[in-house]
Amino acid sequence: MKSYSQIAGEIGEFSDLPFWKKADPIDLAYVGYGLLIVTLVVMSYFLGSFHLLPYNPDDIDLELMMAGPGTPGHILGTDFMGRDMLSRLIVGIQAYFLPGLLAVFIALFFGTVLGVLSGYPAKTGFDTGITYFTNLVDSFPRLVLILLVIAAFKPDIWYIMLVVGITNVPVVASHIKGKIQFLKQKNFIEADMALGLPTRTIILKHILWHNCRSLLIIQATLGMAEAILMETSLSYLGFGVQEPTPSWGNMVQAGANYFMQGKFWPSTAPALAILFTILGFHLLGDGLNNILEEKKGK
């Protein structure tokens, strides 16, 4: 039986099949892996904040230094001071989790506001202003801008994430703007206006909630990947969480001193953690994008 939407000629936009049955299996695998990583990160964050760890991350064991993975008692081995690697990796999540969420929140909130302001009204001067702002933000290499802020204020992760959030605003704004301009040609917005619905309802419910939800989720995952990359890079460079408090970046840096002796594990374990996590967020964003956004309407 044909659905109304198919009769109305809008095939593909409202299909009877649920989205996971239409999706490419590769994309589903990406999303599955990404969700696994996100779950692990969130769980580890809570394990870390309630100190439910196999070992105290600061306990030094001079008998058992640089143990490889699979050592009895220490599944992921120990670092150059005999501290348990798994516990340190779990606690390392504390360094970026909440600050990263702040960066994502700033980017999504202000990006949405600017996107709506430049996309929804018929004609405003906002458009030029936002293009200018976007180009201005893109003119700075982010790391250089962050180093500037560090030099001017102090090497504080919250300041850094504020900058990361602000520099992501234009990306979100341009996506939202593009989406709104696309939606405005649709009949349902016209119908909304003809029905005399308040602008607030149209924007918040019909545009943002029903049609921009998935876009915002995708941007959130990509933003989180960026935040993790920035935090680990900066703590590697020495501007962030300081030893002995673990962060993945400073663990790689501290372990690197032993790299040339052929002892790879202390810096490789956190590097792999960074790899799997960032890859997870990226693939989640990509997969969701392919499933929910791009293949719609084809």
Place this chain on the structure above:
Amino acid sequence: MKLSAIRPIALVLSRELTITALLLLGVSFVVFIILYLSPGDPFSVLLEGQVSTEEAREGLREAMGVPKSWYSQYLSWLTNMLQGNFGTSVRTGLPVLQEVLRMGLNTVVLTIGSLFITLLLAVPLALYSAVRGTDRISWPLTMFSYVISALPVFWLGYIVIYFFTHKLGIFPMAFGYSSGGSGSAWLYALLPIFVLGIGNGTVSEVIRFLRSEMSRVMAEDYIRTARAKGASVWKHSFKEGLLIPVTEIIASKIPFILGGAVIVEQVFNWPGMGKMAWQAAQDRDYPVIMGVAILAAVLVRLGSLFQSVVYVAVNPRASKE
């Protein structure tokens, strides 16, 4: 090139130069605002420990002609900068502009070299998977590039250093200043260029972008027509499908590569702008980090200027928009 082909370029160049100037003005303003809002301006850093009382500082400030209001401070700072006076480094006492330009040259070499490596890897892979679709050859390679791109670039640097110096014994351990003498100095440059080229998250994004652009063009009607009449598909898809996307992605990736250069220069001890920025952030050396930020922004803007020139040279209609 005919004169008629140059006219639209000149037109766009003048428009883009105006935009660039406006953006650089904005850049200088952002840098100024950050420094202005920071606790303890450079002037009081200079006076620290030398003048004890608040009144004496204020008096000195007036006597030395440091303006009070923020806009006059900005204007005098900007005028100084336009005359080439970026101040002197707090740490070394050397003039900032010369130092940043000297170091900047090394960073430009690093950036351009790594862009070249990235394109060398990404273009064939993107073209292959755009034309043939995802198959047994392109999928693993694409996946591999994703993994390489997600690797922390600093760790990749250590792996490469270890492998080349310990296992193969090809490159000397120390990079940079002390390398002089031998004629193989250019060899030292290869490792960081390689690491920055394949790591840093650029390869996968370039592949993704080029692939989607190329497949978009391959689906166009004029490509089908070309194919039907037996003309070269490659010749018809080259400009739209490769040349323009490549310049576009180069221009938009320059800030990311410059950011990655900060880390790679740190790992390889490469005497460039990024290492300078790191040192300046450690020392809170305002004039230096300011100079680096502004020079980096100039480089980014030059990249996008280059992009719009190529775009109009390929597609002269665009100048009338």
